Amino acid sequence: ECMFAIPMIGAVIHTINVRLSPEQILYTMNHAEDRFVLVNSEFVGLYQAIAGQLTTVDKTLLLTDGESKIAELPHLVGEYETLLAAASPQ
Structure with a gap:
């Protein structure tokens, strides 16, 4: 769903290795200026370890x-x- 929907709203999907x-x-996330991050529950710990140093992230899902x-x-x-x-379905 995200691979289809994100480009359809004019945003760029930036997958993380x-x-x-x-x-x-x-470094990669700050350099790309990621603003909205989708975090799979398997990687919550990894994300928590770096979240305080991310400079451009506004929201997480x-x-x-x-x-x-x-x-x-955070966020x-x-x-x-x-x-x-x-x-809404609309």
């Missing part, structure tokens, strides 16, 4: 298939499926 070190991920639909993420707007279910 999670095999990079946290320092490399931090949690993606999860797990039972828990919450996470300690969290919610969990994707929960927000999608509450949205």
Whole structure:
């Protein structure tokens, strides 16, 4: 859904290689000036480790298939499926 929807709203999708070190991920995200980050629940810990040093991120969105639909993420707007279910079909 994101691979289709993000470009359709005129935004750029910037995927992160999670095999990079946290320092490399931090540099890449700051250099790209990422503003909105979608964080899979598997990578919450990795994101938390660098979040305080991200300079341009305004919002984060949690993606999860797990039972828990919450996470300690800065600027969290919610969990994707929960927000999608509450949205208008229009």
